[in-house]
Amino acid sequence: xxxxxxxxxxxxxxxxxxxxxxxxxxxxxxxxxxxxxxxxxxxxxxxxxxxxxxxxxxxxxxxxxxxxxxxxxxxxxxxxxxxxxxxxxxxxxxxxxxxxxxxxxxxxxxxxxxxxxxxxxxxxxxxxxxxxxxxxxxxxxxxxxxxxxxxxxxxxxxxxxxxxxxxxxxxxxxxxxxxxxxxxxxxxxxxxxxxxxxxxxxxxxxxxxxxxxxxxxxxxxxxxxxxxxxxxxxxxxxxxxxxxxxxxxxxxxxxxxxxxxxxxxxxxxxxxxxxxxxxxxxxxxxxxxx
Amino acid sequence: xxxxxxxxxxxxxxxxxxxxxxxxxxxxxxxxxxxxxxxxxxxxxxxxxxxxxxxxxxxxxxxxxxxxxxxxxxxxxxxxxxxxxxxxxxxxxxxxxxxxxxxxxxxxxxxxxxxxxxxxxxxxxxxxxxxxxxxxxxxxxxxxxxxxxxxxxxxxxxxxxxxxxxxxxxxxxxxxxxxxxxxxxxxxxxxxxxxxxxxxxxxxxxxxxxxxxxxxxxxxxxxxxxxxxxxxxxxxxxxxxxxxxxxxxxxxxxxxxxxxxxxxxxxxxxxxxxxxxxxxxxx
Numbered sequence: 001x002x003x004x005x006x007x008x009x010x011x012x013x014x015x016x017x018x019x020x021x022x023x024x025x026x027x028x029x030x031x032x033x034x035x036x037x038x039x040x041x042x043x044x045x046x047x048x049x050x051x052x053x054x055x056x057x058x059x060x061x062x063x064x065x066x067x068x069x070x071x072x073x074x075x076x077x078x079x080x081x082x083x084x085x086x087x088x089x090x091x092x093x094x095x096x097x098x099x100x101x102x103x104x105x106x107x108x109x110x111x112x113x114x115x116x117x118x119x120x121x122x123x124x125x126x127x128x129x130x131x132x133x134x135x136x137x138x139x140x141x142x143x144x145x146x147x148x149x150x151x152x153x154x155x156x157x158x159x160x161x162x163x164x165x166x167x168x169x170x171x172x173x174x175x176x177x178x179x180x181x182x183x184x185x186x187x188x189x190x191x192x193x194x195x196x197x198x199x200x201x202x203x204x205x206x207x208x209x210x211x212x213x214x215x216x217x218x219x220x221x222x223x224x225x226x227x228x229x230x231x232x233x234x235x236x237x238x239x240x241x242x243x244x245x246x247x248x249x250x251x252x253x254x255x256x257x258x259x260x261x262x263x264x265x266x267x268x269x270x271x272x273x274x275x276x277x278x279x280x281x282x283x284x285x286x287x288x289x290x
Numbered sequence: 291x292x293x294x295x296x297x298x299x300x301x302x303x304x305x306x307x308x309x310x311x312x313x314x315x316x317x318x319x320x321x322x323x324x325x326x327x328x329x330x331x332x333x334x335x336x337x338x339x340x341x342x343x344x345x346x347x348x349x350x351x352x353x354x355x356x357x358x359x360x361x362x363x364x365x366x367x368x369x370x371x372x373x374x375x376x377x378x379x380x381x382x383x384x385x386x387x388x389x390x391x392x393x394x395x396x397x398x399x400x401x402x403x404x405x406x407x408x409x410x411x412x413x414x415x416x417x418x419x420x421x422x423x424x425x426x427x428x429x430x431x432x433x434x435x436x437x438x439x440x441x442x443x444x445x446x447x448x449x450x451x452x453x454x455x456x457x458x459x460x461x462x463x464x465x466x467x468x469x470x471x472x473x474x475x476x477x478x479x480x481x482x483x484x485x486x487x488x489x490x491x492x493x494x495x496x497x498x499x500x501x502x503x504x505x506x507x508x509x510x511x512x513x514x515x516x517x518x519x520x521x522x523x524x525x526x527x528x529x530x531x532x533x534x535x536x537x538x539x540x541x542x543x544x545x546x547x548x549x550x551x552x553x554x555x556x557x558x559x560x561x562x563x564x565x566x567x568x569x570x571x572x573x
Binding site for chain 2 (some may be wrong): 015
């Protein structure tokens with residue numbers, strides 16, 4: 001697998017030279033492999049949103065380098081432009097950015113800017129709409145007539161249609177109810193499976209992050225606190241709590257049960273895992289620890 | 291009997307129909323009464339009518355049928371509008387839509403200034419409210435340079451500066467991280483407990499709802515479930531049918547019950563759930 005994103009020692013300082021000077025990102029290095037699903041976690045002000053805006057060149061690092069597909073994205077104007085198409089960035093509340101007369105035109109906006117021909121634009125719009133579960137007849141209505149959840153999905157489709165190789169989403173499920181959150185997660189997962197793109201999503205929900213990610217990166221005060229598989233990261237729940245993050249309720253429950261002397265796995269972070277682990281112990285310790 | 295400070299009687303609300311469209315009722319015959327000093331959480335999935343209900347509490351929306359009384363004041367009486375809005379402060383989900391000034395302390399002073407509060411009193415309230423939400427040191431900062439969580443706390447301070455007796459919050463923590471959520475929820479719980487402010491919290495978060503004295507679950511514009519957090523969350527099947535997720539503690543016990551083990555479902559907190567599981571596993 002090849003590396004789609006390589007970030008080398010980047011720092012970003014806001015309002016440099018003013019009394020409000022603040023380093024939001026401090027000397028961060030990380031990489032994302034093609035097809036990977038990465039969760040980026042951190043509390044408000046930890047630098048997550050600042051960091052991801054470097055991935056497609058919206059922000060230029062104060063120091064350090066960002067490589068997309070091995071190319072320095074600030075090497076030339078052309079390289080920056082290419083990065084914008086290769087790395088699709090979905091902001092918080094992306095539905096606020098819908099603006100066209102019809103859903104179709106809104107989804108087509110990105111591909112059209114890429115200079116694609118009409119046939120290809122049409123194919124991409126329809127594919128993206130299907131990936132987010134928008135019916136054909138929704139394409140001809142005004143995006144402002146869609147329901148809240150549909151608007152969010154239409155906005156996602158606009159980025160999917162650019163067929164980025166790395167999809168970066170900043171809190172894509174914010175403000176949705178549990179069912180809406182699940183729908184959005186499934187849209188993203190479907191896109192990743194079909195396109196083979198990498199996904200990096202920013203969240204402060206440890207539970208959502210743990211459920212879908214191959215790898216978690218935890219940010220604290222502009223620096224990487226830890227990274228690894230969900231099981232590795234959750235085994236170190238003390239550090240997470242110290243960084244102001246909430247660990248899943250079942251993880252806290254298992255810490256409490258272990259404290260009471262029950263030989264349970266420390267790396268439990270979903271209800272099905274918890275269930276399997278309790279049944280394993282109940283049935284005399286047989287079977288695998290998940 | 292304690293007096294009801296909020297009383298919604300058979301409220302129906304239909305959003306104005308757009309051209310060529312069927313208009314749909316967002317609220318059907320909703321009757322809810324909240325006593326002074328209560329902490330009530332309103333749960334429901336997107337589109338359940340919970341935000342529409344919240345907007346009736348300070349006359350942003352007026353009922354199409356039925357009536358809403360805030361401390362006895364009928365929200366349909368135009369002359370009572372200002373009195374109702376001073377009595378019932380509202381915090382919304384997106385702080386960006388609520389912040390009006392370019393300096394934090396000026397934003398918090400906005401409402402009391404409009405209410406004609408004396409300058410020294412405004413100064414006192416602004417400082418006290420910013421301390422309450424833990425933003426005292428940011429009073430000279432520009433709101434647009436703050437994080438979402440910080441902005442939301444400024445918005446809450448701005449409402450508290452009116453010293454309302456009822457605080458209606460429509461998903462105030464949806465944009466906050468866990469630490470920010472905890473701070474806001476602790477602030478809200480303290481305001482309720484120590485100052486006796488009546489709190490009506492619209493939320494998706496089960497753990498926030500669990501802090502309330504009473505939970506009302508809305509579904510398709512109607513009240514679908516009502517009771518203490520313990521009573522409501524133990525009804526796992528119904529909760530799921532209403533497109534909500536039970537807390538993980540209750541969910542885990544429910545799954546064990548489905549496997550044929552006789553465990554109680556009322557263990558809401560981690561400690562209670564651990565007690566149940568410890569007894570179960572050591573049996």
